[in-house]
Amino acid sequence: MVKKADYGTESEEERISKINAAGIINVTLENLWRDVFLAMAKGNLVTWNRKLDAIWGILGGDQEDGDNVDKAMEALNLQIYNTGGLSHKKVGFKKLDGDETEKMALQYLLLNKKNLFLRRLQNKQGKGTAYQSDDRDDMD
Numbered sequence: 611m612v613k614k615a616d617y618g619t620e621s622e623e624e625r626i627s628k629i630n631a632a633g634i635i636n637v638t639l640e641n642l643w644r645d646v647f648l649a650m651a652k653g654n655l656v657t658w659n660r661k662l663d664a665i666w667g668i669l670g671g672d673q674e675d676g677d678n679v680d681k682a683m684e685a686l687n688l689q690i691y692n693t694g695g696l697s698h699k700k701v702g703f704k705k706l707d708g709d710e711t712e713k714m715a716l717q718y719l720l721l722n723k724k725n726l727f728l729r730r731l732q733n734k735q736g737k738g739t740a741y742q743s744d745d746r747d748d749m750d
Contacts, residue, residue: 636737639668646725655696655714658721665728672735679731686724693717 642665649658666683673679690696698706698714706714732738 632737635668639665639732639737642668643729650721650725653718655698655717655721659690659696659724662721662724662728665732669728669731669735669737682727683724686720686727690717690720690724693720 642661646658646661646665649655649661670680670683693713693716696717698710705711729738
């Protein structure tokens, strides 16, 4: 997160470049979140997971390799992987069997957990809706 104090020795072009880059990242994240919610609403677990992985690709870049956040994300991905394939094919009007329905429900819960984890991480990094500036002068 860029703070006002970080601007000390930067040129105007450098400051504008950082602001533009942050704007592009926020737009990209917003588009990915839109896709996440559409996939979630449709029950498309494969697309939902892939879009969450794309979000992690952006947010994870600001985390240290092997830190607690990185380990927590790895553990979530491993839990999802251990449930088996995310693609649940239905043919015609044939219902999924009980085991398949249970597996899909567990995957949905794990993907939702991953979803919330990433949204909270985005907010903590100051790239989300919960961003609060340390600079209180902008409230005049």
